[in-house]
Amino acid sequence: MEIISDMLAVILQKGGSIKPTHLMYKANLSHKQMKGYLEELEKKDLVLKSEKEERSKEAAIKITANGRTFLYKYSEMKEFEKTFGL
DSSP states (O other): OOHHHHHHHHHHHHHSSSOOOHHHTTTTTTTTHHHHHHHHHHHHEEEEEEETTOSSOOOEEEOOHHHHHHHHHHHHHHHHHHHHHO
């Protein structure tokens, strides 16, 4: 959950869209880890891959409305845990 939250937060911090290589470095993941997490995030409709741009070799990863909602709810849950010392 923490890794997923970190990945979504990184995408959001970059304006809602990021290239996979940048996400991999910013979230401190190996290529294999990132690929697995991205597949899961796409299945859950938390992110989507945009079409490749003409000058780019990579398609951008974009956070969806569901991804934003997940991140908001997860941060609420973490705040709740802190408040009650859980």
